[in-house]
Amino acid sequence: MCNPYMPYLAKIIRIIPQMDDVRLFQIRFEDEKIRDEFKHRPGQFVMVSVLGTGEAPISISSSPTRSGIIELCIRKAGKVTDALFRLKENDAIGLRGPYGNGYFLERIKGNNLLIVAGGIGMAPLRSLLWYSLDNRDDFHDIILMYGTKTPNEMLFKDELFSLLYRNDIRCLLTVDRDDTGTWKANVGVVTKLFDLVGLDANTQRHEGRETQGKNNSFVNTSATTYAAICGPPIMYQFVLQKLIECGFPKDRIMMSLERRMQCGIGKCLHCSVGYKYTCTDGPIFTYWDVMNMQEVV
Amino acid sequence: MKFLKLPTNNLHEFILNLKKIGEVHIPIKKGEKSFVFRKMNELCDIRKIQLDYHRTILPLKKYFYHPTETMFEFSMTGFVQPEQSLEVHDIIFGVHACDIHGVLTLDIVFSGKYRDDYYFNRKKNVSIIGLSCMPDEFCFCNSMATDYVETGFDLFLSEIPDGYLVRIGTSKGDDMLNLSRELFGEITHKDIDAHKEYSLARKKAFKRSLDIRNLPEIMDLEYESNLWDELGNRCTSCGTCSMVCPTCYCYRIFDTINMDMESGMRRRQWDCCLFRDHAMVAGGHNFRQSRSDRFKHRWLHKQQSFAGVFGRPSCVGCGRCIEDCPAKINIVTESNKIQRV
Numbered sequence: 024m025c026n027p028y029m030p031y032l033a034k035i036i037r038i039i040p041q042m043d044d045v046r047l048f049q050i051r052f053e054d055e056k057i058r059d060e061f062k063h064r065p066g067q068f069v070m071v072s073v074l075g076t077g078e079a080p081i082s083i084s085s086s087p088t089r090s091g092i093i094e095l096c097i098r099k100a101g102k103v104t105d106a107l108f109r110l111k112e113n114d115a116i117g118l119r120g121p122y123g124n125g126y127f128l129e130r131i132k133g134n135n136l137l138i139v140a141g142g143i144g145m146a147p148l149r150s151l152l153w154y155s156l157d158n159r160d161d162f163h164d165i166i167l168m169y170g171t172k173t174p175n176e177m178l179f180k181d182e183l184f185s186l187l188y189r190n191d192i193r194c195l196l197t198v199d200r201d202d203t204g205t206w207k208a209n210v211g212v213v214t215k216l217f218d219l220v221g222l223d224a225n226t227q228r229h230e231g232r233e234t235q236g237k238n239n240s241f242v243n244t245s246a247t248t249y250a251a252i253c254g255p256p257i258m259y260q261f262v263l264q265k266l267i268e269c270g271f272p273k274d275r276i277m278m279s280l281e282r283r284m285q286c287g288i289g290k291c292l293h294c295s296v297g298y299k300y301t302c303t304d305g306p307i308f309t310y311w312d313v314m315n316m317q318e319v320v
Numbered sequence: 321m322k323f324l325k326l327p328t329n330n331l332h333e334f335i336l337n338l339k340k341i342g343e344v345h346i347p348i349k350k351g352e353k354s355f356v357f358r359k360m361n362e363l364c365d366i367r368k369i370q371l372d373y374h375r376t377i378l379p380l381k382k383y384f385y386h387p388t389e390t391m392f393e394f395s396m397t398g399f400v401q402p403e404q405s406l407e408v409h410d411i412i413f414g415v416h417a418c419d420i421h422g423v424l425t426l427d428i429v430f431s432g433k434y435r436d437d438y439y440f441n442r443k444k445n446v447s448i449i450g451l452s453c454m455p456d457e458f459c460f461c462n463s464m465a466t467d468y469v470e471t472g473f474d475l476f477l478s479e480i481p482d483g484y485l486v487r488i489g490t491s492k493g494d495d496m497l498n499l500s501r502e503l504f505g506e507i508t509h510k511d512i513d514a515h516k517e518y519s520l521a522r523k524k525a526f527k528r529s530l531d532i533r534n535l536p537e538i539m540d541l542e543y544e545s546n547l548w549d550e551l552g553n554r555c556t557s558c559g560t561c562s563m564v565c566p567t568c569y570c571y572r573i574f575d576t577i578n579m580d581m582e583s584g585m586r587r588r589q590w591d592c593c594l595f596r597d598h599a600m601v602a603g604g605h606n607f608r609q610s611r612s613d614r615f616k617h618r619w620l621h622k623q624q625s626f627a628g629v630f631g632r633p634s635c636v637g638c639g640r641c642i643e644d645c646p647a648k649i650n651i652v653t654e655s656n657k658i659q660r661v
Contacts, residue, residue, distance in 0.1 A: 282599070300629075
């Protein structure tokens, strides 16, 4: 009998600090068979158990293209994450999943992908980012826009900086303010980055922009653009406004919702939003879905 | 389906014979006006049975979905699921149609891709014998289309003046009936007419009605109505309505740790969406901060959201939440109010 509530034992392989209250946990299932069977999609989440404390839903930050180890980028914010931060490398935790729908890869394939992240919102989007870069031929143009308050709060700095030199992705990083005096990239809110790219959701009217330099690569193709966004509520508000101005259809904007969850499998009802369960119908919803739900933010 | 007749005088003997195959639970009086299902034994014999009870305090869910239960035990080396003791066969006698619908609704929730076997394992060993009933001032099952059942019972007894029309729902029901086949007779046309008369009289006996056909739409339109604030102010978030509801199934999951500080149990417990922390996430943000939001969410989920996912509202019209609400909130009256101009 397979009990969906039963986690599998896993071990914390490595803890990589990102900020005071954010760490990247590298985790591996103890059982080799479970390790091999675990297949996730970008945007899905796992239920993490700290035995004796409880369980919490955490989005997966690693790409399924790099399997074996599951990476969870976690901010210390509640009871379970507090306990998780007390654990050390080699300590055991429980893990079950993956759960949720994940990003709509089948629909995005063959199209442009715009990723907009704010703060800790990079955590689930990092999975999509590396998935798309590792399956680069499946996508047309890829743009990443990532903003944080200060340079210190930027997650995955090293790997994101390395993207600045790649020509198959346009990586735009920004901070609200530079308190270090060493920040070389953009300063300003993430929506300001939209001015740097000629962005039009339907990319039909861009003949003129093609020639403006290799990085400005949202070129005239038959591909349309999908946007995946994740960040604090205030960012959602302004980015959504910008995307609608750019002509994005509401069902091509993908958002990731956060809710309290107890089961992760559509039973306990804590994560219900209107007609939907965040755990089984989401956590990825289109803006159109979200607009039709009550109590969303 | 097959029908037989059980004369009134034979009822007790039939119930007593059921003890040959399992524990029999019958509705008995508990307080002044309250009833419970209780196992028949030396302290609770057949003479205590209340055939004209309206509703038990807790619905049938208490048998399959315990108020608290251990999901598994854990230690540093792994997880063990405790054996569920399933030797005893329970027969619940005298279940009303609305409560059977309540179980059918929970069946939908706990099945699907992620099947909840804590629930279904317990269900395997329980038989249900239904019993017809006359509504009191709280019942509105006719409005929720749960006043009759077609499935979900092993036997169903419908009252007629000199006995019961017994409908056989399952082969297990047939076996139970065969324990005392000699107590049953064939039905006549006179019995069918008597059954029809009972049914017509029952339809007329309902004192409340709720038109659910456009209720989801109206509730959407009146999402910002002041009525929700009024109700939120009266509601005390005590959670009684959820505990007694046949189809409320929210739960929370928590760990308890043993004295060795290494092993422990993961348990779950009935929860209620009216409780303040129900939609609170780490960091303290609460998606349903105000009581009126939580009240609205509960009733909208019953009537609208559940139907959006599973095709029918989850409320079965049993009237428990109305009878038991300490703030005297009557959800039918309030829904009627919101539908009026």
